[in-house]
Amino acid sequence: MEGKKPVASMRTAELAMAALFLVLGVLVMWDTRRLGASWGEDGPQAGYFPFYIGLIIVVSSAVTIFRALNLGERGRESFVEWGQLRMVLLVMGPTVVYVALIANPWLSLGIYAASAIFISFFMWYLGKYPWKRILPISLGVVVFFFVMFEIWFKVPLPKGPIEAAIGFN
Amino acid sequence: MEEIRALMGGFAVAMTWVNLALMLAGVTLGVLIGVLPGLGGANGVAILLPLTFSMAQSPGGATSAIILLSCIYWGALFGGAITSILFNIPGEPWSVATTFDGYPLAQNGRAGAALTAAFTSSFVGALVAVVLITFISPIIARFALKFGPPEFFSVYLLTFSAFVGMAKGSPFKTITAMMAGFALAAVGIDTVTGQLRLTFGFTELLAGFDFLIAVIGLFGIGEILLTIEEGLEFRGAKAKLNMRVVLETWKELPRYWKTSIRSAAVGCMMGIVPGGATPASFMSYGLAKKMSRDGEKFGTGMVEGVVAPETAAHAAGTSALLPMLTLGVPGSPTAAVLLGGLLIWGLQPGPLLFVEKPDFVWGLIASMYLGNIVGLIVVLTCVPLFASILRVPFSIIAPVILVICAIGAYTVHNSIFDVWLMVVFGILGYVFKKLDYPMAPLVLALVLGDRAEDSFRQAMLGSQGDVSVFFSNPLVGTITGAALLLLFWPLISKLIAIARGRNGGTNAA
Numbered sequence: 152m153e154g155k156k157p158v159a160s161m162r163t164a165e166l167a168m169a170a171l172f173l174v175l176g177v178l179v180m181w182d183t184r185r186l187g188a189s190w191g192e193d194g195p196q197a198g199y200f201p202f203y204i205g206l207i208i209v210v211s212s213a214v215t216i217f218r219a220l221n222l223g224e225r226g227r228e229s230f231v232e233w234g235q236l237r238m239v240l241l242v243m244g245p246t247v248v249y250v251a252l253i254a255n256p257w258l259s260l261g262i263y264a265a266s267a268i269f270i271s272f273f274m275w276y277l278g279k280y281p282w283k284r285i286l287p288i289s290l291g292v293v294v295f296f297f298v299m300f301e302i303w304f305k306v307p308l309p310k311g312p313i314e315a316a317i318g319f320n
Numbered sequence: 321m322e323e324i325r326a327l328m329g330g331f332a333v334a335m336t337w338v339n340l341a342l343m344l345a346g347v348t349l350g351v352l353i354g355v356l357p358g359l360g361g362a363n364g365v366a367i368l369l370p371l372t373f374s375m376a377q378s379p380g381g382a383t384s385a386i387i388l389l390s391c392i393y394w395g396a397l398f399g400g401a402i403t404s405i406l407f408n409i410p411g412e413p414w415s416v417a418t419t420f421d422g423y424p425l426a427q428n429g430r431a432g433a434a435l436t437a438a439f440t441s442s443f444v445g446a447l448v449a450v451v452l453i454t455f456i457s458p459i460i461a462r463f464a465l466k467f468g469p470p471e472f473f474s475v476y477l478l479t480f481s482a483f484v485g486m487a488k489g490s491p492f493k494t495i496t497a498m499m500a501g502f503a504l505a506a507v508g509i510d511t512v513t514g515q516l517r518l519t520f521g522f523t524e525l526l527a528g529f530d531f532l533i534a535v536i537g538l539f540g541i542g543e544i545l546l547t548i549e550e551g552l553e554f555r556g557a558k559a560k561l562n563m564r565v566v567l568e569t570w571k572e573l574p575r576y577w578k579t580s581i582r583s584a585a586v587g588c589m590m591g592i593v594p595g596g597a598t599p600a601s602f603m604s605y606g607l608a609k610k611m612s613r614d615g616e617k618f619g620t621g622m623v624e625g626v627v628a629p630e631t632a633a634h635a636a637g638t639s640a641l642l643p644m645l646t647l648g649v650p651g652s653p654t655a656a657v658l659l660g661g662l663l664i665w666g667l668q669p670g671p672l673l674f675v676e677k678p679d680f681v682w683g684l685i686a687s688m689y690l691g692n693i694v695g696l697i698v699v700l701t702c703v704p705l706f707a708s709i710l711r712v713p714f715s716i717i718a719p720v721i722l723v724i725c726a727i728g729a730y731t732v733h734n735s736i737f738d739v740w741l742m743v744v745f746g747i748l749g750y751v752f753k754k755l756d757y758p759m760a761p762l763v764l765a766l767v768l769g770d771r772a773e774d775s776f777r778q779a780m781l782g783s784q785g786d787v788s789v790f791f792s793n794p795l796v797g798t799i800t801g802a803a804l805l806l807l808f809w810p811l812i813s814k815l816i817a818i819a820r821g822r823n824g825g826t827n828a829a
Contacts, residue, residue, distance in 0.1 A: 197515040211495040233420040235549040254736040278715030
């Protein structure tokens with residue numbers, strides 16, 4: 152079974168995450184040095200509280216790293232299998248493209264057109280639906296949201312060339 | 321009976337046609353949110369919060385807005401039971417214990433009985449908690465009026481220590497997640513000195529991180545990713561709920577009155593403590609199993625095994641609003657989002673709310689009674705409808721939910737940067753879940769970070785940097801002491817276990 156092969160072990164994932172937190176903690180502490188993390192003339196300086204936050208993050212993630220190194224049997228368990236990661240990426244990839252389509256420096260489609268493309272792609276690629284079922288559902292959902300936000304609640308969402316063509320801005 | 325009079329005033333506020341319609345809409349939407357994967361109480365309310373901005377501007381509008389949002393919460397609590405029983409998928413962490421007996425019941429063809437028992441006991445649990453809120457919260461609020469900055473900081477400390485003390489997993493991961501929340505809350509312009517903190521020169525970070533974005537990403541996108549990992553299929557039992565089954569189950573339920581009372585008590589006590597709903601549901605299930613005559617049969621499909629966790633979870637979920645209303649300290653992520661709503665509408669949660677906005681507070685409390693009655697009727701009559709939504713294939717539901725999350729994230733500040741942040745928080749939520757980092761402390765720290773820091777600074781200013789101010793009088797000393805006890809509880813319980821082990825383990829008590 153190709154899909155059952157683990158991509159990363161629990162230990163690797165634990166270490167990576169704790170290391171990330173460790174870096175975050177150091178970053179916080181480093182920035183508070185610039186702000187001043189001690190007692191000023193008129194009370195605690197801006198970095199006083201965050202300094203200790205950073206310190207606690209460093210200490211607790213250091214403990215997590217230490218524990219991850221001594222995980223034993225559980226550390227060899229799978230964090231994510233190839234088959235699972237494939238499914239996750241199949242969702243994440245299109246989502247990133249979707250957000251990029253909404254607004255970017257080159258051709259912003261707006262949230263409605265991008266949503267229609269996004270839903271259609273999902274139904275076509277993952278659901279294997281015929282286009283005669285994809286189009287009514289994706290367009291119907293988008294039109295519903297359009298009416299709800301732009302007309303009913305009057306909450307403007309990002310719009311693109313298509314909306315401009317029919318006179319909505 | 322001043323409370324009764326105030327409550328009657330509240331009913332007068334809540335019982336307008338507009339508010340009743342909002343209740344119905346809120347509960348229906350809430351059940352829908354509770355049933356759908358990737359949408360739950362916390363992020364459902366977070367997504368809809370921006371839509372109430374304009375609603376809350378009109379006179380009395382803030383009350384209508386909180387009624388709508390809190391009813392979504394009740395609906396989501398009810399909805400969690402539907403997925404647990406029919407699909408063996410707990411919609412919320414506190415519905416996990418409901419699957420133990422609920423799903424076997426459904427497999428034995430008694431889904432109707434399980435659902436009726438779950439809804440009815442949810443209702444009972446919530447009702448007990450609302451009665452508690454009605455009579456206890458004015459007392460706590462009056463008491464808390466005397467609180468100064470040290471007292472408030474010690475309450476925050478107690479809240480966050482409770483997460484550490486009650487955590488199932490590693491206490492260090494809880495602390496890390498919580499402190500990461502505080503660090504994210506500190507990003508942006510410091511309210512006291514006006515200095516830029518932790519922005520590292522990025523203009524996008526000037527305004528800081530909004531917890532609504534974090535909630536939508538962590539709970540919404542993260543949940544979708546976890547669901548998709550298991551593949552695209554949902555398999556569920558058929559839901560049929562007719563009046564005959566409901567009435568038969570209702571005849572059976574009074575037999576479990578002892579379990580109900582015990583579970584409601586456990587729920588109310590644990591609910592006031594943050595993160596209490598999930599442990600409350602497990603604890604009450606465990607107690608029922610130990611004390612019931614049919615204890616050994618638990619797990620094979622006992623109605624009593626559904627009654628216990630559902631009563632406790634709802635009692636806890638409802639009483640989580642008590643500290644939110646009286647002290648401004650939310651007991652759960654959803655309560656935190658509601659608190660964020662109050663702040664956005666220009667209301668200051670805390671003891672003064674009872675004095676300054678009695679209409680709002682009592683309208684909300686009255687709406688809790690009404691909302692739960694509406695909720696019970698809606699779920700009992702519409703179960704097949706809601707269950708059929710789960711039969712919509714995931715390849716349609718998932719993109720629609722992702723679109724809803726994106727719209728929700730965008731509307732918070734009308735910023736596409738927030739949508740990107742939501743995606744990042746989504747990946748973080750997925751990794752958090754897989755590595756057993758708790759998300760609730762992060763969200764609560766993000767909401768309360770600035771307020772906790774302010775009260776800490778003010779307390780420090782008052783005492784000229786002397787930490788002993790947190791032990792300066794019996795009140796603050798007791799709260800701080802309790803907080804420290806909870807904070808070190810994982811360590812203390814380990815020491816107790818070791819000490820017991822040395823004694824040879826003869827005294828089992």
